[in-house]
Amino acid sequence: MTVRPGSFAFVALVCAVFLPCTPRVAPAAAAGKSLGVVYADGRQTEDVALAKLDKDSDELFVSAYDLARIFKATKFWNPDNRKLVLRIGNHRYMLTLDTRVVVVDETPVLLRMNVRFDEGSIMIPLEFIEGVLAPRSVEKIALDRTRLLLSIGSPEYNLTGIEIVDDKDGTRALLTLTDELLYHIDSDTPGILRLKIYGGRLNPLKFTMPEGKGLLNRVRAEQVEQDAYLFFDVKKTVLRYRVEFEGEEAASAAATGKKAPRKLVLFLERAKLPEIPGADFAGKKMVEMLDEGAKRKMIEPVRRIAVDPGHGGSDNGRMSSSGVKEKDVNLAIALMLRDRLKEELGVDVVMTRTEDVLVPLDERVEKANAAGAQLFVSIHCNGWFTSDAEGFEVFFLAPARNEEEARLGRDENASVSYEKQNASEESGGDIDFILWDMVQNEYLTESSDLAEMVQREMGTSLGIRNRGVKQTGLRVLKGLKMPGVLIEAAFLSNPKEEQLLLSPEFRERFIESAIEAIRKFQGRYPGKG
Amino acid sequence: MIRTKGWRSIAIALAMLAVIVAAIYLVPRLRTKGPAEVQKVSEEMRAVTIFFGNKSADGFVSETREVPVAQGFEDQVKLVLAELIKGSRDSDKISAMPDSTALIQVFWVEDTQTLVLDFNNALVANHPGGSAGEYYTISNVVKTVSANFPQVARVQFLVEGNQVESIAGHYAVDKPIDVKKWR
Numbered sequence: 001m002t003v004r005p006g007s008f009a010f011v012a013l014v015c016a017v018f019l020p021c022t023p024r025v026a027p028a029a030a031a032g033k034s035l036g037v038v039y040a041d042g043r044q045t046e047d048v049a050l051a052k053l054d055k056d057s058d059e060l061f062v063s064a065y066d067l068a069r070i071f072k073a074t075k076f077w078n079p080d081n082r083k084l085v086l087r088i089g090n091h092r093y094m095l096t097l098d099t100r101v102v103v104v105d106e107t108p109v110l111l112r113m114n115v116r117f118d119e120g121s122i123m124i125p126l127e128f129i130e131g132v133l134a135p136r137s138v139e140k141i142a143l144d145r146t147r148l149l150l151s152i153g154s155p156e157y158n159l160t161g162i163e164i165v166d167d168k169d170g171t172r173a174l175l176t177l178t179d180e181l182l183y184h185i186d187s188d189t190p191g192i193l194r195l196k197i198y199g200g201r202l203n204p205l206k207f208t209m210p211e212g213k214g215l216l217n218r219v220r221a222e223q224v225e226q227d228a229y230l231f232f233d234v235k236k237t238v239l240r241y242r243v244e245f246e247g248e249e250a251a252s253a254a255a256t257g258k259k260a261p262r263k264l265v266l267f268l269e270r271a272k273l274p275e276i277p278g279a280d281f282a283g284k285k286m287v288e289m290l291d292e293g294a295k296r297k298m299i300e301p302v303r304r305i306a307v308d309p310g311h312g313g314s315d316n317g318r319m320s321s322s323g324v325k326e327k328d329v330n331l332a333i334a335l336m337l338r339d340r341l342k343e344e345l346g347v348d349v350v351m352t353r354t355e356d357v358l359v360p361l362d363e364r365v366e367k368a369n370a371a372g373a374q375l376f377v378s379i380h381c382n383g384w385f386t387s388d389a390e391g392f393e394v395f396f397l398a399p400a401r402n403e404e405e406a407r408l409g410r411d412e413n414a415s416v417s418y419e420k421q422n423a424s425e426e427s428g429g430d431i432d433f434i435l436w437d438m439v440q441n442e443y444l445t446e447s448s449d450l451a452e453m454v455q456r457e458m459g460t461s462l463g464i465r466n467r468g469v470k471q472t473g474l475r476v477l478k479g480l481k482m483p484g485v486l487i488e489a490a491f492l493s494n495p496k497e498e499q500l501l502l503s504p505e506f507r508e509r510f511i512e513s514a515i516e517a518i519r520k521f522q523g524r525y526p527g528k529g
Numbered sequence: 530m531i532r533t534k535g536w537r538s539i540a541i542a543l544a545m546l547a548v549i550v551a552a553i554y555l556v557p558r559l560r561t562k563g564p565a566e567v568q569k570v571s572e573e574m575r576a577v578t579i580f581f582g583n584k585s586a587d588g589f590v591s592e593t594r595e596v597p598v599a600q601g602f603e604d605q606v607k608l609v610l611a612e613l614i615k616g617s618r619d620s621d622k623i624s625a626m627p628d629s630t631a632l633i634q635v636f637w638v639e640d641t642q643t644l645v646l647d648f649n650n651a652l653v654a655n656h657p658g659g660s661a662g663e664y665y666t667i668s669n670v671v672k673t674v675s676a677n678f679p680q681v682a683r684v685q686f687l688v689e690g691n692q693v694e695s696i697a698g699h700y701a702v703d704k705p706i707d708v709k710k711w712r
Contacts, residue, residue, distance in 0.1 A: 042588025318658035383659020389586035
């Protein structure tokens with residue numbers, strides 16, 4: 001039973017391991033069932049094919065190949081004695097084909113069904129996950145058989161509950177959060193409200209509701225990397241909606257540092273006949289439901305845009321293995337973007353640099369602010385320690401990154417409002433008292449919208465992996481008096497993407513999608529200032 | 530003359546020898562203890578969790594390691610971060626610490642729960658660049674610290690004793706980073 005490294009059996013086993021475990025689709029297609037797998041470690045949610053192999057039992061089987069991938073198992077297959085060994089965590093599981101026996105470390109346990117061989121794959125009953133793996137796993141493994149959902153790992157959830165309440169005014173979805181998180185909602189898909197909660201961690205099993213209540217048909221939840229998504233499928237009779245933290249006015253109490261669970265509320269207002277024109281919700285941000293996505297009137301378009309080519313001068317940024325410098329690629333793309341923005345959108349463009357010089361981050365922000373730009377777009381290329389990482393990503397600034405800054409901001413704001421009460425009407429300049437972080441926070445919604453738009457356009461046209469929108473404390477976006485995003489076009493550390501970054505076709509697609517996103521942004525926002 | 534010259538060179542040689550001996554003896558004692566010099570008082574081991582970036586730079590992967598139990602808190606931090614710097618044998622676990630990075634000193638500021646980490650210049654000079662790379666350099670340190678030392682509320686990066694604006698031009702590290710807010 002023990003296989004020693006170096007022995008013939010070991011070599012045979014290692015060599016043979018991948019052969020019978022190649023991926024396949026056929027058996028599952030026959031059963032037509034799949035298992036949704038939700039990871040807590042940042043891996044994408046995926047669907048794994050299942051197969052029903054026994055006509056007398058409803059038990060479903062998963063291939064050893066999929067199982068090993070899901071649980072990051074090291075697998076060994078010995079065709080001579082038809083034994084499969086999976087090493088998962090600190091345990092070793094030995095399964096034998098056409099038997100019910102699983103030897104866990106040294107102890108045998110019995111399954112109800114045999115491990116099978118079907119259409120070129122070793123097939124393992126789901127019972128193995130539930131009864132054998134789950135009790136021995138350090139990570140939490142939860143298999144929901146009715147919904148065919150498997151969740152692995154138990155992160156510290158900061159979205160802990162959902163409750164749907166329906167009354168005569170409309171329907172409320174109350175989400176319990178342990179922390180106040182930033183969110184973004186859009187209705188770009190007709191009938192679906194997409195709520196993205198930045199940094200939200202939820203258990204999709206708990207938040208997915210196949211049957212809703214009132215104006216909600218159903219709710220679907222997803223964890224995509226660091227962010228949580230809730231998709232609310234709403235009825236046509238929803239007049240408008242709004243999202244806010246419950247008791248927003250009492251939020252100042254948070255300054256005491258007490259961390260109590262907050263409720264984020266999505267309110268769907270029921271259309272009434274005759275319609276009361278929002279009397280109950282005066283002053284609240286209600287958004288009209290539109291059939292064809294968020295079509296908003298263009299009142300006063302963005303007229304001046306700051307374009308920021310990252311790095312420069314002595315700061316090369318990332319250097320590719322063949323010696324291509326990020327600063328040069330950034331500048332070339334940014335200059336191209338400048339010309340095309342002028343041409344196609346007829347806007348003014350302010351550049352933070354037009355040559356190979358080092359411009360401090362603060363100065364870039366100052367330049368954009370001083371020029372009265374209404375949008376800030378920073379162009380970068382990414383880099384990683386190996387050549388594996390790929391794709392583009394879009395960033396916008398996170399709110400006050402550390403507690404001290406946030407507290408300072410609150411204190412300063414409190415003193416500003418105090419001074420205002422005691423001073424004459426004309427006392428201006430209070431903006432100077434507010435930390436820059438707080439200034440940028442004013443543009444969070446716009447920045448996140450712009451980031452989402454850029455991501456969507458580039459996602460369809462760049463043809464490389466879409467790493468999504470991320471919210472972090474990027475230094476160059478701090479202190480901007482306008483919405484701002486930073487785009488990491490692709491990875492210079494990846495030779496394939498390096499070639500793309502140098503190719504005119506890829507650059508063209510990049511510029512086109514950036515312009516398209518800005519055009520959409522112009523349509524949605526009148527522009528500040 | 531020749532005789533005097535001979536004595537002089539012997540005297541110089543002796544003086545130089547004395548300096549070398551003194552240096553060998555004193556320098557390690559004057560310098561703060563590096564990870565290798567942390568005194569091990571017992572053979573007691575402690576399991577610690579080290580956070581790495583994954584191969585595609587889109588998630589964290591952790592690894593459990595055994596390190597000796599150190600006498601002081603600062604020494605324990607050094608031993609744990611030395612494991613991060615050392616990296617993993619698993620090719621899917623990327624330690625986002627630039628080549629030759631070393632942790633020179635660790636200070637613990639009790640009243641503000643701030644852990645000050647003083648790295649050598651390699652952290653900045655050898656950083657390959659890219660915001661993903663920089664993000665994981667900071668995150669791997671912050672996450673590893675917070676996973677093993679829950680008393681730490683803030684982490685302050687220093688490079689050879691000085692505050693730096695950023696490691697590779699994207700993220701500000703001049704001020705302490707709140708471990709709970711960092712993401």
